[in-house]
Structure formats: C-alpha cells, structure tokens
Amino acid sequence: MLVATAAGWRAWLAEHHATSPGVWVVRWKPSSGRPALGYEPLVEELLAVGWIDATQRTVDDERTEIWCTRRRPGSGWSRLTKERLARVEASGRMTDAGRAVIAAARADGTWEMYDDAEAGVVAADLADALAADPAAASGWDAFTPGVRRAQLRWLAEARRPATRAARVGRIVAAAAEGRAAH
Incomplete structure (x- = not known):
C-alpha cells in the first residue's frame, strides 16, 4: 500500500487496525522527488492505534517499504517509542485502541x-559475572554504548531464569573475546 500523507495513513488505520494482520507500507524515497510520508509521522500514527513498525526494505531505486502490524503482547517499549507516544497523546491523536495496548504493557x-x-x-x-572475568570486563568496557545497550536489552527480554543465566554466560564469553553475543 503506497502511503503519501499522514491523513491518508490515519484514515487507513482507522478503518483497518482492528482487523488487518498487518500491511507493507510503501513510501517514496526523498530522492524520488515525490510526496513522501516521513518516518516519524508514519510511526506516530501506528502508535496511536497500538501498532508498531518492523522490517524495512528497499523496493527499488525510488521506494522503500515497512512492515506495520499490531504490537505483540510481551514486547518491550523503548524510550523513543514512549517519547513518540507522549507527542501523539499531547496532539490528541491517541485512540482507545492505542491506550489499551499501553495499559496492557503497564500491567504486564x-x-x-x-x-x-x-x-x-x-x-x-x-555485573558479578563480568567482574569475575577480567577479560570479559575489559571487553565489555570496550563496547560502544549502543552495543552494551543491545546486550542489556537482549538480557532483559529473557523470560525464564534459565534463559537469563544462559544469556549472561553468552554475554560474558563473547565479551571476553571482544565481540557482542547478540
């Protein structure tokens, strides 16, 4: 589906967000010279109805597409997403469907x-596992903030204690080798 304006995207979401499993949104690249919906407006409209963006890929020299779908229960919420949600709420665009998804995330x-x-x-x-392995601690300290953040997010996503312990082990082993585990 080709989307050129926030209003058109909002209208499609209003009609289909409750029934559609998702949609590939096609956008013109800025270099095409055609009217293009920016990433921020596209995502803000998604968040207003409880949806999220996922995979983005190139269609051709002039277009990209982004998979947009309902947010899965149990998925984490980034700081940037929360900032976007605050803008959507402040602008009066938040829907009851979007608020319900937020309420569920706060509850779980x-x-x-x-x-x-x-x-x-x-x-x-x-921290204890890194402190016990000087090579791992050194490797961890050498990671960029973005790599450390990705490792910490991956660890936070572990649902079972055994999974978390295994991820701690993988992070420490990989850090000792100077590479990211995930």
Whole structure:
C-alpha cells in the first residue's frame, strides 16, 4: 500500500487496525522527488492505534517499504517509542485502541522492560559475572554504548531464569573475546 500523507495513513488505520494482520507500507524515497510520508509521522500514527513498525526494505531505486502490524503482547517499549507516544497523546491523536495496548504493557511489566538497559544499568547478575572475568570486563568496557545497550536489552527480554543465566554466560564469553553475543 503506497502511503503519501499522514491523513491518508490515519484514515487507513482507522478503518483497518482492528482487523488487518498487518500491511507493507510503501513510501517514496526523498530522492524520488515525490510526496513522501516521513518516518516519524508514519510511526506516530501506528502508535496511536497500538501498532508498531518492523522490517524495512528497499523496493527499488525510488521506494522503500515497512512492515506495520499490531504490537505483540510481551514486547518491550523503548524510550523513543514512549517519547513518540507522549507527542501523539499531547496532539490528541491517541485512540482507545492505542491506550489499551499501553495499559496492557503497564500491567504486564513490558512498559518498563528496557528502562534500565537504555539507561546503561548493568544488572547485578551480569555485573558479578563480568567482574569475575577480567577479560570479559575489559571487553565489555570496550563496547560502544549502543552495543552494551543491545546486550542489556537482549538480557532483559529473557523470560525464564534459565534463559537469563544462559544469556549472561553468552554475554560474558563473547565479551571476553571482544565481540557482542547478540
């Protein structure tokens, strides 16, 4: 589906967000010279109805497409997404469907899932494991903030204690080798 304006995208979402499993949104690249809906307006309209963007890929020299779908229960909420949601709410574009998805995330804990990771807070289990391995601690310290954040987010996504322990082990082993585990 080719989307050129926020109003057109909003209208499509209003009609289909409750029934569609998702849609590939095609956008003109700025270099094409054609009217193009920017990324921020596209995503803000998604968030207003409880949807999210996912995979983006090139269609051809003039177009890209983004898979847009309902947000899965249990998925974490980034700081940037929360900032976008605040703008959507302040502008009066938030829908009841979007608010329901946020309420569910607050109830199940996924609203805060990434907060510590995005703040660079290293959980005690990982900190202890890194401290026990000087090579891993050195490797961890050499990672860029973005790599550390990605590792911490991956760790935060572990649902079972065994999975979390395994991820701590993988992060430490990989850091000792100077590479990211995930």
